[in-house]
Structure formats: structure tokens, C-alpha cells
Amino acid sequence: PPISGRSVVVKEKEAIPKGSTGAKETISTDPPRGTRDFPPEDMRMRTWLFDNFREVSRLCAFEEVDFPVLESEELYTRKAGEEIVGQLYNFEDKGGRKVTLRPELTPSLARLVLQKGRAQSYPLKWFAIGQCWRYERMTRGRRREHYQWNMDIIGVPGVEAEAELLSAIVMFFTRLGITSKDVGIKVSNRKVLQAVLEKYGIQPDSFAAVCVIVDKLEKLKREEIVSELDKVGVPAEAIEGILQALTLQSFDDLEALLGADSGAVTELKQLFALAEGYGFQDWLHFDASVVRGLAYYTGTVFEGFAKNSQLRAICGGGRYDRLLSTYGGEDTPACGFGFGDAVIVELLKDKKLLPQFPHMVDDIVIALDDSLKVPAAGVAARLRNAGRVVELVIEKGRKMKWVFKQCDALKAKRLILLGTTEWEQGKVSVKDLSVREQTLKTVDELIAVS
Numbered sequence: 001p002p003i004s005g006r007s008v009v010v011k012e013k014e015a016i017p018k019g020s021t022g023a024k025e026t027i028s029t030d031p032p033r034g035t036r037d038f039p040p041e042d043m044r045m046r047t048w049l050f051d052n053f054r055e056v057s058r059l060c061a062f063e064e065v066d067f068p069v070l071e072s073e074e075l076y077t078r079k080a081g082e083e084i085v086g087q088l089y090n091f092e093d094k095g096g097r098k099v100t101l102r103p104e105l106t107p108s109l110a111r112l113v114l115q116k117g118r119a120q121s122y123p124l125k126w127f128a129i130g131q132c133w134r135y136e137r138m139t140r141g142r143r144r145e146h147y148q149w150n151m152d153i154i155g156v157p158g159v160e161a162e163a164e165l166l167s168a169i170v171m172f173f174t175r176l177g178i179t180s181k182d183v184g185i186k187v188s189n190r191k192v193l194q195a196v197l198e199k200y201g202i203q204p205d206s207f208a209a210v211c212v213i214v215d216k217l218e219k220l221k222r223e224e225i226v227s228e229l230d231k232v233g234v235p236a237e238a239i240e241g242i243l244q245a246l247t248l249q250s251f252d253d254l255e256a257l258l259g260a261d262s263g264a265v266t267e268l269k270q271l272f273a274l275a276e277g278y279g280f281q282d283w284l285h286f287d288a289s290v291v292r293g294l295a296y297y298t299g300t301v302f303e304g305f306a307k308n309s310q311l312r313a314i315c316g317g318g319r320y321d322r323l324l325s326t327y328g329g330e331d332t333p334a335c336g337f338g339f340g341d342a343v344i345v346e347l348l349k350d351k352k353l354l355p356q357f358p359h360m361v362d363d364i365v366i367a368l369d370d371s372l373k374v375p376a377a378g379v380a381a382r383l384r385n386a387g388r389v390v391e392l393v394i395e396k397g398r399k400m401k402w403v404f405k406q407c408d409a410l411k412a413k414r415l416i417l418l419g420t421t422e423w424e425q426g427k428v429s430v431k432d433l434s435v436r437e438q439t440l441k442t443v444d445e446l447i448a449v450s
């Protein structure tokens with residue numbers, strides 16, 4: 001078989017007359033640029049990760065939802081200059097519709113909430129795991145797809161909702177062996193920036209664009225940020241005020257700037273108090289520089305980061321109280337987060353916390369004579385119905401040396417051999433591989449000890 005990634009020329013047999021199609025086109029065995037395959041061991045790791053996403057969501061009483069990977073482009077035609085919108089994997093379908101592979105899950109969730117309307121009992125606590133896409137020049141060599149776990153709460157205006165979401169994130173990290181020494185969650189509130197812009201008399205309609213620009217603070221030079229803010233109409237003195245506000249790291253500083261009765265201060269203090277109740281306060285760090293890069297956030301914003309590491313943000317989210325109304329719905333309080341499948345795996349590898357995911361079975365069943373392959377299938381079926389993971393050797397001519405190697409490779413607990421003599425007595429030979437003991441059992445006895 002071809003080694004993955006090599007081109008393979010598949011030539012037809014010589015019997016085909018000359019001048020016919022003959023050799024097939026060369027094919028590549030690589031997946032499309034920027035995408036990944038998940039061969040068995042990688043798929044076992046992904047399943048383990050997603051099982052943890054699902055278990056945390058289940059423990060927090062969230063309900064799973066799903067949406068098409070293909071959405072109407074109009075769901076994402078926001079005008080705030082977001083990178084995610086500039087990199088849509090979009091196209092016109094054969095019906096002339098402007099569609100796109102979804103770059104995130106939140107707009108789909110908002111669409112489904114509006115579709116279901118008030119028929120749902122609020123608050124909604126929904127989660128989803130879905131593949132998200134972007135299209136950027138491969139010169140940057142970055143992936144074009146990743147999987148995201150999202151949890152969202154719709155219909156709760158108070159920061160109790162954000163506290164629930166943060167507790168789920170901390171529970172997930174904790175399950176994987178990650179502690180608050182490894183990872184922190186930076187928390188801020190876009191009302192900080194909103195208050196600063198109001199102080200300088202800047203129009204609310206440039207708020208989203210300003211947030212998207214200042215989110216690039218760590219990536220762009222200061223003069224680039226200044227230039228981009230200038231382009232969206234932020235006067236020079238306001239720019240200094242904004243950049244100054246983003247350096248705040250304490251509630252005292254925040255109060256000094258905005259006053260003790262500011263919405264941002266009140267909400268942040270409430271959130272940190274709730275975190276004490278859940279017991280995850282050590283994970284939270286107020287950091288006014290966190291604004292996140294999505295236009296629709298309106299309040300609390302947060303992002304998980306690895307301490308003493310250059311890794312990109314592990315997860316991120318916030319409150320988006322006006323997204324549903326931009327889709328024509330009523331103003332509905334909402335907040336949520338996205339948690340990608342890539343950075344977390346890099347972090348687990350760095351921390352040596354990524355488990356092994358071997359292919360394991362309970363039993364291997366083999367007919368030692370071809371005349372016994374039918375009863376061997378019956379034995380395997382009964383064991384499986386009893387809940388055992390059974391590898392039934394279905395290929396012919398396997399020697400015992402190979403069988404024992406297979407037992408080791410699959411970490412089998414038992415090897416079950418059907419031999420003609422024993423089968424005539426209604427028995428099978430069972431090797432208990434954990435204690436290297438061989439016994440004869442009826443199939444009923446075999447099932448009974450399973």
C-alpha cells in the first residue's frame with residue numbers, strides 16, 4: 001500500500017488494449033491543503049478529547065445541539081474588520097446562493113435559537129462540537145479547519161451565566177490534569193472600552209471595530225494600532241486613553257478610571273465573587289487588555305492561556321447580548337465560549353499529560369480449523385452481546401506465533417481457541433493472558449466469567 005502523502009500511479013493491467021484509458025490519473029493520498037485526516041490512533045485521541053468536552057457539558061446540564069457545516073454567508077457579513085470574516089471559506093453554490101463553510105459556531109446557535117423562538121423554555125444551556133473552517137493563503141502554512149467545543153447560555157443577563165461557563169472550562173482543564181499553575185483565564189469586560197470611548201465622545205457604531213483593532217495589540221506594532229484606530233475615526237488623544245486603559249491590571253485602578261459604580265467594575269467584582277463560590281478564583285486574572293477579536297461581544301470577555309508558554313489562546317468567549325437582535329430577533333442576553341482542538345493538545349504534550357491511546361480488546365477468538373469458523377463467529381457474537389470487545393480472527397492461515405503477537409499488540413485479556421477435539425466436547429480453550437493460565441470451558445461458562 002502507498003505510504004501516505006506519496007503520489008500513486010495506478011496502472012491498469014497490460015491486458016487492456018493500447019490506446020485505451022490505460023494508466024489512471026495520478027492521485028495524492030494527502031487530504032486537501034490545511035486539513036487533517038484522523039487515522040485510528042489520532043481518532044482515539046480526538047474521541048477522548050471530545051468525550052471530555054461532552055462529559056463536562058453533561059455534568060453542567062447542558063443539552064447538545066448541532067448545525068450544518070455549511071451556512072448562508074449573510075450570517076457572518078459583519079463589517080468590523082474581523083479576521084474570521086476576512087477568511088471565510090465561502091463560495092456560490094449551483095443555485096447561485098452565497099454560502100460558506102462556517103468559521104465559528106455561535107452564529108449558527110443564534111440562528112437556531114431564533115428559529116425555535118420563544119417555544120423553548122429559557123434559559124437555554126446548549127453545547128456543540130463542530131468543525132470550523134477558514135480560507136487563508138497557505139503561505140502562512142496554517143490549518144484551514146479545526147474542531148471547536150462551544151457552550152452557550154441564552155436568556156441570563158447576569159454574570160452568573162459567565163461564571164457557569166468558566167466553571168465548565170476549569171472543570172475540563174482539571175479533568176485532564178491541568179492546574180491553575182499551568183493555565184490561567186484572563187477576564188475583562190468590554191464595558192471598560194465602551195466607557196473610555198464615551199468619555200472621548202466616540203460614536204458607539206465604531207465600538208466593534210475599535211475592539212477588533214485593539215485585540216491585535218500583541219500582534220501589531222503600536223503605530224499600526226494607532227493608524228488603524230485613526231482610520232476608524234478615533235482621535236489621537238482618545239487613542240492614548242484607550243491604550244492606557246488596556247494596561248490596567250487591578251480593580252482599584254479600574255475604579256479610579258471609571259468610578260466605583262461603573263457597570264464593568266460591578267460585573268467583574270460579581271464574577272470574581274462567584275468564582276470564589278465555585279472554587280476556581282485562582283484561575284482568574286483581571287486583565288483589561290483582553291478584548292477578544294469577535295465584533296459581537298458586548299460585556300464580559302475571557303480567554304484561557306498557558307502560563308510560561310508562547311502558545312496561542314487555548315479558548316475564549318464572552319457576552320454577546322445583541323447578536324440575536326442583529327439577526328432580526330429580540331434583544332436576548334447571551335454568552336458563550338469556543339474551545340479549539342489544537343492548542344489544548346499542544347499544551348497537553350508540553351505538560352506530558354497526553355495519555356497513550358492504544359487499540360485494546362478484551363478477547364481474541366480464533367478457529368484453529370477452517371471447519372470451526374462458523375461456531376467461532378457464534379462465540380464472538382455471544383461475547384460481544386455480553387459486552388466484551390472481541391477481535392474475531394477472520395483471515396485464513398494465521399500461525400500461532402502471529403496470534404500471540406496480536407494478543408500483545410491488542411493487550412487482549414483472553415485468547416479463545418476453537419479446536420476440533422475440544423469443540424466435540426462442547427468446550428473452547430481459554431488462555432487467560434493476565435495469569436498465563438489455560439483452561440477448558442463451555443461457551444456458557446465463558447460468557448459467565450466475562
Ligand SMILES: OCc1cccc(Br)n1
Nearest residue numbers: 132133134143144145146
Ligand atoms: O480560530 C480561527 C479559526 C477559524 C476556523 C478555522 C480555524 Br483552523 N481557525
